[in-house]
Amino acid sequence: MTVVPFVRPAAESPISPQNDADAMNSVLGKARLIIESFTAEDDVLSLAELVRRSGVAKASVHRLAQELLEWGVLERAGNRYRLGLRLFEIGQRVPRQRTLREAALPYMEDLLIATQETVHFAIHDGLDVLYVEKLVVHRGLNKQSRIAGRLPLYCTATGKVILAFASPSLFQEVVRNGIRPLTRKTIVQPGLLRAQLDKVREDRLAVEVEETRLGYMSVAVPVFTAPTTLAGALSITAPTCRMNVGRFTGALRTASLGISRTLQSLA
Amino acid sequence: MTVVPFVRPAAESPISPQNDADAMNSVLGKARLIIESFTAEDDVLSLAELVRRSGVAKASVHRLAQELLEWGVLERAGNRYRLGLRLFEIGQRVPRQRTLREAALPYMEDLLIATQETVHFAIHDGLDVLYVEKLVVHRGLNKQSRIAGRLPLYCTATGKVILAFASPSLFQEVVRNGIRPLTRKTIVQPGLLRAQLDKVREDRLAVEVEETRLGYMSVAVPVFTAPTTLAGALSITAPTCRMNVGRFTGALRTASLGISRTLQSLA
DNA sequence: ACCGAAGGTCCACTCACCGGAACGTCGCCG
DNA sequence: CGGCGACGTTCCGGTGAGTGGACCTTCGGT
Numbered sequence: 039m040t041v042v043p044f045v046r047p048a049a050e051s052p053i054s055p056q057n058d059a060d061a062m063n064s065v066l067g068k069a070r071l072i073i074e075s076f077t078a079e080d081d082v083l084s085l086a087e088l089v090r091r092s093g094v095a096k097a098s099v100h101r102l103a104q105e106l107l108e109w110g111v112l113e114r115a116g117n118r119y120r121l122g123l124r125l126f127e128i129g130q131r132v133p134r135q136r137t138l139r140e141a142a143l144p145y146m147e148d149l150l151i152a153t154q155e156t157v158h159f160a161i162h163d164g165l166d167v168l169y170v171e172k173l174v175v176h177r178g179l180n181k182q183s184r185i186a187g188r189l190p191l192y193c194t195a196t197g198k199v200i201l202a203f204a205s206p207s208l209f210q211e212v213v214r215n216g217i218r219p220l221t222r223k224t225i226v227q228p229g230l231l232r233a234q235l236d237k238v239r240e241d242r243l244a245v246e247v248e249e250t251r252l253g254y255m256s257v258a259v260p261v262f263t264a265p266t267t268l269a270g271a272l273s274i275t276a277p278t279c280r281m282n283v284g285r286f287t288g289a290l291r292t293a294s295l296g297i298s299r300t301l302q303s304l305a
Numbered sequence: 306m307t308v309v310p311f312v313r314p315a316a317e318s319p320i321s322p323q324n325d326a327d328a329m330n331s332v333l334g335k336a337r338l339i340i341e342s343f344t345a346e347d348d349v350l351s352l353a354e355l356v357r358r359s360g361v362a363k364a365s366v367h368r369l370a371q372e373l374l375e376w377g378v379l380e381r382a383g384n385r386y387r388l389g390l391r392l393f394e395i396g397q398r399v400p401r402q403r404t405l406r407e408a409a410l411p412y413m414e415d416l417l418i419a420t421q422e423t424v425h426f427a428i429h430d431g432l433d434v435l436y437v438e439k440l441v442v443h444r445g446l447n448k449q450s451r452i453a454g455r456l457p458l459y460c461t462a463t464g465k466v467i468l469a470f471a472s473p474s475l476f477q478e479v480v481r482n483g484i485r486p487l488t489r490k491t492i493v494q495p496g497l498l499r500a501q502l503d504k505v506r507e508d509r510l511a512v513e514v515e516e517t518r519l520g521y522m523s524v525a526v527p528v529f530t531a532p533t534t535l536a537g538a539l540s541i542t543a544p545t546c547r548m549n550v551g552r553f554t555g556a557l558r559t560a561s562l563g564i565s566r567t568l569q570s571l572a
Numbered sequence: 573a574c575c576g577a578a579g580g581t582c583c584a585c586t587c588a589c590c591g592g593a594a595c596g597t598c599g600c601c602g
Numbered sequence: 603c604g605g606c607g608a609c610g611t612t613c614c615g616g617t618g619a620g621t622g623g624a625c626c627t628t629c630g631g632t
Contacts (some may be wrong), residue, residue, distance in 0.1 A: 065332035065589075065617070066372045073395060081400040086609060095591050100611070105333045113401075117610070121399045123430055126437075128340060129396015130453030132388045133348040134380075139452075143441045151418060161391055170393075175410045185406075192464030330588070332620075354577060367580065384579070422618045 068094045069102055070123060073111070076121050078184065084118045113253070134161070138269060139171050141300040142261070145293040146173050146272070152289050153274055159261075160181065160196035161270035162204065165215055169196045170270065183275075189250060192217050192231060193224045195258035196271035198244035203234040203260055203268045209235065223248040244271070248278060257280050259290045263301050332385055335361045336369055340378070340388070345451065349387045383448035401428070406438050408567040409528070410542065412560040413539070415441050419556050420541055426528075427463035429471065432482055434464045438536065450542075456517060457486050459498060460491045462525035463538035465511035469502040470535045476502065490515040510546060510554060511538075517544060522548050526557045530568050539564070 062068060072202050075083060075091035085103065089096045103119060104195040106112040110124030130136065142159045149157045150173045166188040183189065191197035191212055201209055213228045238244040247255045258273035272294050274286045328334035341416065342358035343351060356363045370386060373379040376392030395439065397403060409426045416424045417440045427434040431456040458464035467477055481497045486527055492498050505511045514522045525540035539561050541553045 063590095065619085066369065069336075070376055076398060078398055078403075081398065081403075081573080084609080085611090090338065095609090096405065097591050097593095097612085099475065101589085102333065105331065109337055110334070120401075123401055123428075123435065125392075126396045126399040126402040128388070128391045129399075130451075131343055131345055131348065131391060131422060132393040132396075133388075134390055135393040136345070144441065147414065147417065147440065148443075150414065158328060161390075168390065168394065173414065177414075185396075186394045198510060231355075266542070284553045289446070330621095332588085353577075363579090364581080364622055365620080368620080 062094065068092070068098060072099060072102060072106070073121070080282065082115050082118050087278050088119065114199045121146045135170050135300070137304070141304070142171060142272070142297045145296045146171060149274065149289055149293050150175060153286055155276040155280070156226040156273050158196060158273045158275065159270055160194070160273065163188070164297045165191055165212055167191060167194055167200060193246060193249040194271045195256035196237060198238050198246065199258045199260045199271035200268065202238035202244065220250050221252050222251070223249055225249060245283065253277055257283055257286050257290060259287070259294045261294050261297050263298070269301060329361065335359070335365060336373065339366060339369060339373070343388050349385050354384065362437050375548050380466060380483070390398060402437050404568070404571070408571070409564050412563045413438060416541065416556055416560050417442060420553055422541050422543040422547070425463060425542065426537055427461070427540065429467045430455070432458055432479055434461055436446045460487050460513065460516040462511045462513040462523035465502060465513065465542045466525045466527045466538035467535065469505035469511065477571045488507060488515055488519050490519070492516060512550065520544055524550055524557060525541050525554050526554070526561045528561050528564050530565070536568060
């Protein structure tokens with residue numbers, strides 16, 4: 039059995055300021071602590087591990103787990119627990135995600151075929167980009183990003199698009215929150231970043247060069263629901279050597295227009 | 306404002322036997338009733354509508370909604386509610402769905418390119434198939450199936466695969482539960498269905514001809530995690546006139562083997 | 573001005589929830 | 603073998619989180 043350290047990193051968690059302070063004297067708070075004990079890496083947890091991670095009393099975890107089990111939000115795996123299918127099912131009903139995905143997916147497939155590189159569609163959530171959809175070409179083994187994964191706004195091409203078209207206060211908040219470099223190429227000077235964002239707004243195009251991961255770069259364009267309102271950003275990521283900004287930008291622009299049109303027609 | 310009838314259909318709901326009987330005297334039960342008030346069609350609900358649909362007292366719905374709002378499980382849209390992004394995010398962490406999706410998606414893209422028809426990956430859940438992933442070619446406007454959507458086991462190609470390789474008791478349960486035809490071509494005689502399933506097991510191939518929707522048919526093949534254990538089923542759906550069983554079967558078999566290999570390698 | 577229906581708030585009662593403690597079981601080690 | 607620690611599970615009495623009826627305000631229609 040894998041030994042798990044007592045404290046969770048809890049550094050990147052954008053969930054809430056009071057992580058376990060007063061969330062505990064409400065049933066929903068406890069349920070939340072239990073459910074959020076699962077991560078993409080540790081997806082099967084024993085009761086004892088749940089107790090440790092959530093900080094909820096053992097008897098309570100046990101009782102709540104039974105109830106979540108009956109609901110289908112949790113499942114048993116041996117005598118350990120994992121998140122259940124019902125959660126996936128409900129998660130797919132989320133309107134923001136569903137409409138964007140339905141509109142974007144066909145165009146993303148076109149992009150994938152045309153470029154043979156990884157395609158992302160990301161939206162704004164807190165201080166991160168949240169990947170709503172991602173398509174990879176065969177054997178592109180990248181554990182870097184995953185669907186519903188998060189990355190900072192400041193070091194991704196999609197994030198720069200979102201920052202560029204969002205209110206200036208978001209940029210300030212990002213700076214105030216601190217820019218932690220992911221690679222030695224990550225842009226950490228707020229002034230430099232701001233200058234880039236001005237250019238992004240003008241060109242309707244953002245680029246990120248090995249700022250998230252060495253050896254890889256991305257290009258992103260905005261996707262609008264209405265002429266003024268940004269829905270999200272569409273990007274292509276490729277090894278720096280294979281990147282062809284000009285060609286990819288054209289393909290991205292075409293796809294972005296198609297998605298915008300689809301979104302507006304079904305609104 | 307749309308008028309909503311007081312009682313929900315509640316016919317197809319595989320959620321639970323006691324729909325609102327004693328689920329109400331537990332916080333989680335109430336939260337469940339509230340969350341499951343949202344459907345793919347009615348995805349934005351007012352407080353009053355939530356009260357009507359869930360059957361929970363107004364003050365309680367209000368209080369719980371605030372808490373779910375803070376969590377991000379619900380979002381506000383004006384002064385109405387909808388399911389929130391956090392739910393999508395958590396839903397994508399569900400292991401069963403995530404590993405299958407990651408393994409299957411690239412091969413499904415190949416299938417889409419090769420056939421230019423709708424591709425489904427479905428798994429078994431209760432008496433239904435649950436679509437884990439779905440790819441459609443451009444402008445294939447089909448509201449019939451959607452990701453995380455459900456259809457009965459007995460009238461889908463994927464469902465027949467699952468029935469064929471599951472324990473016989475599942476077939477009995479399906480029959481006992483009653484076979485309601487979706488079209489006039491849906492097979493309703495248990496004997497006939499059982500004979501088909503025997504053939505499916507032998508051929509490792511299932512076909513459905515306009516049994517779900519007139520004008521459309523599907524072909525499905527099994528996907529195994531281990532030589533004995535079924536992971537799910539992979540299918541292609543097309544208008545009857547365009548269907549080419551022979552060619553599509555070959556493509557499906559290839560993809561199925563690829564997915565199986567990927568699944569086994571990362572297990 | 574009146575009405576009905578909506579969202580939101582209040583508050584005293586009470587029962588669902590809590591969690592410490594105890595129990596049965598497993599695997600490990602001396 | 604027998605003791606030990608860690609685990610999953612169950613029990614039960616006290617209590618405060620949760621409850622929901624009543625109430626207030628706002629808004630749109632007549």
